[in-house]
Each structure stands twice: as structure tokens, then as C-alpha cells.
Amino acid sequence: MAISQRCVLCPVQATSLCGAIGEEAARALSNITHRIRMPAGRTIYGASRSSRSFAIIVSGVVKLVVAKPDGRQQIVGLQFPSDFVGRPLTNHQSLSAEAATTLELCSFSGNAFEQLMRDYPDIERALLARVLADLDASREWAFLLGRTTAQEKVATLLYHIAERMMPIPSNSLATSCNGLHAPVSLTLPLSRMEMAECLGLRLETVCRQISQLKAQGIIATSGRRHFEILDMAAIRQISENVRSLADAGAEL
């Protein structure tokens, strides 16, 4: 048996950390995991909660938030299914993680996981690879925050989310949009307010940019969170300067 019974049906097994480590390590890891669900809005960890546990996202979206005493806050990362959530090797958290949508997590104790990292170097290696990718993504996002217009910010966020929320062939988005305009349909995991918090904008500005994209016939919306990208090429073009190497696999 290659992978544990309980993992064989897991939809993210192949693309998550567990799929990047050896058989033995994967089996050891599966022994300390358990599935948990939580509703949107729940805080997974933060400056307050010090109980250390980590997780892999099975379904749903997690937002990483930097919040200051005066009320200002900035979403500094989104984590999607197959991403790792948590901050190993420290006891104090500088940011908090919240469920943006209903979540299904494959969760495990922080201490047990850190012991496993010591026992199985390939777990540590796989985590290092993910953290490095997160770091690249975070720095790419810094460019977005510092150097782009509101229009580019909103278009880029839509593009990134579309990219990560698409069903498998992970790069179907990049390829499909080179062909003709097959409209892409997606349900955003974020409210307008949360989009604004991602982008360093106010929610009114996000609204106006969305309206403008609609007026240009580039996107269409129905309901509050359902979007259709009618002209993927246009979205790509608007955000083109922001996605230098995004199609190479960086997260968020």
C-alpha cells in the first residue's frame, strides 16, 4: 500500500506537502492528522491563540491577516486547497489566520509535526520548498501593493483567484485564455471589504473598479460573489506587469 488508507481518497494528497514526501514519511504524517471542519469567519490562529497546530487545506480558503490596534488591517496572503497553514519554529505569531470560507482541514499537532520534521528530512525539505514559494509570492504581492493602480490591483486579484480556484489541470487558465474567450466562472471567497483589505484599497474603490471592468465588458457578475471573466486576455493584459513569473507556480 503506497499511501495510507485515509489519504487515498484525499483530493489534495497529490498536490499538497504529503504528495512531495516519501512513502514512509507520508505514512507517519497520516498517523497524526485528523480532518476538521470550521465555518467561515473562525480564527484558526492568531496573537491570542497560542495553541500550536498546523494544517493542510482540503477545501476552502484561508486569509492571513496583519491587524493593528488602531483597526487598520491588511490581508497579506490567501491560502487555497493543498496549501500549508501555520507557522512552525516559533512560539509567537505576528499574524492571524482566518477562515474566509467554510473550511475542511487536515490538521495535526504542532509538536508532533516538528518531531516528524526532525525524523524525516524530506518533510522538512518539502516544507522549505513551500515556504520559499510563499516568500516569492509575498514579495510579488509587495510589488502589487506598492507600484500599481487600483485597476491593476483588482484585475490581478481576480486573475490570481481564478487561477487558484480553477479545477485541476492547474494551468488550464493560462492555456485556455490563449485560445478563444471561453468565459471563466468563479465564486469569490472574499467580500468586497476583504478584497479591499487584500489590495490596500477601500471597498468603495474596489466596487468602482469592478463596475468599470463590467462596463468594459471584461467581466460580469451575478449575485454578490459570482463572477464571470468574459475576456481573460484583457484581464491578463491589465495585470500583465504584475504577473512576471506567476504562471511558474507561485502561490497567491
Next chain:
Amino acid sequence: MAISQRCVLCPVQATSLCGAIGEEAARALSNITHRIRMPAGRTIYGASRSSRSFAIIVSGVVKLVVAKPDGRQQIVGLQFPSDFVGRPLTNHQSLSAEAATTLELCSFSGNAFEQLMRDYPDIERALLARVLADLDASREWAFLLGRTTAQEKVATLLYHIAERMMPIPSNSLATSCNGLHAPVSLTLPLSRMEMAECLGLRLETVCRQISQLKAQGIIATSGRRHFEILDMAAIRQISENVRSLADAGAEL
């Protein structure tokens, strides 16, 4: 002999990656390193240069830059003495690293280092710890870019640089400023333009904010890059919302 002959005099040995790994690993690492110097402005690595090598900064400052074809660019990180420079575990770079000042590096081949990581898990562990700290710092910086005024940005940058450029007792800054206003003197490793690129501002805006801080008697300048922080408490206060856990050791 605890550490190699050539490392025993190294000023950053204790605080860099080499100081966080075992004796045997440190000796193995010292065998593949060599000191190199380079002038300010030199590109260490980037989308163009694909020759993979890594380094630990002995003296000087490195800036990590995201640059786009249309000329916009954003500095997404500063690395100081004892920091690790390079991007292991990938072949393509999404950002470039440039010498902000004259540099002295302890450099080593990427392939040799990655082999060493496999042989000595504590090297991998130490690198993971550093990358996680960089990730925290990068996310903290995202808050700065997305949610603060020009004034707060400039004050925070000055504070961060002062923090990292201070001679040893690493946290002398935080403590000394709780006492009376012992003016701190520092030479910035950045031009106005580079400060602006760090902060997502224009250089004129950086100038105006510096002038304003001078007018308030909080800082004084002499020459282009020499600064004195006359009122550290004020600098801290202006940037207070930005440094939630900065004193806990995050880099940049």
C-alpha cells in the same frame, strides 16, 4: 577546534546561519565558501544571471528588487550582515538582488550548498528558520505598503534600518530609546530613490517627509546619507502601529 580557522575571525559567524548549525556541518560548509567583494550597484543575481550561487553577507547591504518591463520597480527586501542571500530549490528567479553598498560576501556554489543541505539536516533546518523569518518580515512589510501614510512609511524605514545597522547588542535600540534621547547616528545604505522604491513612494515624497521630520526636530541630516535620530521615541511612535512584533527579531 570548534569552528574552522577561516571562520573564527568572521564578524557574522555567531549571528548567521553558520552559527546555528552543528560543528561538523559548519566545517563542511566552510570548505565550500570563499570571500568575495563587490562594488555598490552590482547585480548579484537576477532573471538574467542563471548561475546559481548563494552567500552570507559579511558587510554591506543587499536590496531585493522586483522590476517590470515597463520600468516600475519595487524593493521588496533588504538584507544586512549575517543574512542569507539567494533562492535555493529553484532554477528561475522572479527577483534580482543588487549590492546597495560595497559588499563583502561569504559565497558558495548553489549545487554544493544544496548537497550539503541533504547531508546535514541542521543546515536545512537553519535555513528554514531564516526563510520563515523573512516571510514574516515580508508580510509585515506588506502592511506598511498597503495601509500606512508616507510619513509612517519613512519613519518606519528609518527605524528598521537603524535597528539593523546598529553595532552589536542587537536590541540596544529598543532599550536605549526607552531611556533618554541619546541621539542615534547612522549612514543610510540607500539613496532617496531607493528609499522611495522600498516604500512605494516617489522620491520627492520621501524628501518632503524627511524635511518634515527635520522640521519637527525628530531627525537631523548632514551630507546626503548621514542621519541622526534625535528623538527616537517620536520615530517609534510614528511607526508604532507598524512594528507590532518587530522587536521580536524579524528581519527588515
Next chain:
DNA sequence: CGGGTCGTTGACTCGAATCAATATAGGTGG
């Protein structure tokens, strides 16, 4: 000492924030 880069200051513009009013979605209870 002279020239050129870098830094500073000023006048004006513009994009996003702010303040305010209205509209719609989507859940709740009747």
C-alpha cells in the same frame, strides 16, 4: 574649481479616500 548627479522645494494635477445616500442580495420569520 567646475560639472554632473542627487537632493530639495514649489506649483499644480490627479487618483483614491472620505462622506453620504441609495440599492440589492439573501437570510428570517410570519
Next chain:
DNA sequence: CCACCTATATTGATTCGAGTCAACGACCCG
């Protein structure tokens, strides 16, 4: 199932901070 109610979202009018364009000044080099 429908009408209501409240969150959320949208749009409008205005303000304000930072950007832009331009001129001037100072530092540092040869």
C-alpha cells in the same frame, strides 16, 4: 412562499494626500 429586514454593495460628490512637472540648490567627484 412571500415580505420584510439587515448586511453588503453600489454610486455620487467632494476632499486630500501623494504624484507629476519643473526649477533650483548642494554635495561629491574628478
